Amino acid sequence: MKRGNVIADELYTKYYSQYPNAFYGWYWVYEVDNLNFKTKDDFFVLAKAIDINLKYLKEKNHRLPLMLSPFMNSIYGTAEEYSKNWAYLFQHTGLGKGDIFCPQDSVGGGGLKIDEVDHWFSELRKAVDTKPGLLFWANTETFNHLNWSSVPLNQFIRQMEIENPYVDNIITFAYCHYYSPNNINKGFHKTYLKYVKSGQLENRKPTPPKKVKVKEVRENKFLISWYSAHDNIGIYGYKVYRNKKLIFTTNVERIFKGKEGKREGLVMGYIDKVSLEDKLKEINYEVRAIDFAGNISKPKKAKVSKK
Structure with missing residues (x-):
């Protein structure tokens, strides 16, 4: 945690004044899960760790919004258990107005089946609502962990549609990795642009293979x-x-x-x-x-x- 404080201080000192409109906040790099953090005692330790960074940033006047992006696996626990643990953490840290709780939807990583996402995000919304001013975002995954391929856009959009009623905003991991024309066939980007402009996903079926x-x-x-x-x-x-x-x-x-x-x-x-x-x-x-x-x-x- 202390090394993170040193790095944050250096980054803020060097770059915030130069890029105030781009340097929005901090990403807490430790991605929490419900296998290694299962109990209230685990989350007590986690809360103490987060507060080491939050208190330092406040003392240095570097206190920008902080984002947490944990993930989950339905094999290792229930949505209700995870929600209660996060609610406990929110009450025992300096997290507050403008900070962002942004769980990975865990579909790409294999932790959740797509039909489990609604319930998990519904429960996590309850945890966020216990902390006034805390924002709830979704980190929607664009990949398939079985072969680390990009998922077709109809699945990506379905994930966002499931999460949208519960969250304040949506980001993704990661357009640059899995959909950018700099990194994969431009068909993904072209199809997504058409969807953004029209609000309708292209639905014309391809022809069968010729032979x-x-x-x-x-x-x-x-x-x-x-x-x-x-x-x-x-x-x-x-x-x-x-x-x-x-x-x-x-x-x-x-x-x-x-x-x-x-x-x-x-x-x-x-x-x-x-x-x-x-x-x-x-x-x-x-x-x-x-x-x-x-x-x-x-x-x-x-x-x-x-x-």
Whole structure:
């Protein structure tokens, strides 16, 4: 905590007077969760830690709004428990008017299923309301932790719509990482701009892939390949199904080296290994295209008979 005070003092002294309209406040970098902080005793210690920073900032006349951005996992506790613990912390710290409680919605990180978000944000709103002047923001996640890919915009917008009734504002982690045209296919940014301007998410479905081929490359191993689909903005990815069951997804990847980074193309084939226990006479494959808004095409089908 003391090192944080030294850093804050240096940042404020060097930059606040130069950028008063941009230097809005402080982000408390320790991201609290409900696995490591479960009890009132845990939150007592946490409150003491936060107050070390708050008291120092006040003494130095650097007391700008402070943002906390914790996360949660429904496996490790209930929304009610987390809400009560945060309410306790708010009453035992110098947090107050203008400070920001901004939980990560934890959908991208896998802590909450999307249908759990409403209940958790409803309960956390109750905690915030115990502290007059404290602001409640949402930190809406734009990624899928299973492969660290960008989520289609229909999911991102649905998350915001669920959170919006409870919060005073919404930020995201992170547009620059997962939607910026500097870091991924410009189709995300283009689709989102259309949504912002019109208030309606683009709903035109892409065409199915032009052709799907299946070839047995080894016993019980089948290469499924397909030709590109078409969309008015662009194709985000493809989904492959075996007998109606999803077995593979591919989507555009991010760039990790800026302008020097190499943009990888979409994968246009997949080798499916069928279990010998699945005594199938015939296998039906389908491939569907998905665009950046999350619209899914009709399937393009192919089938193969097992020998």
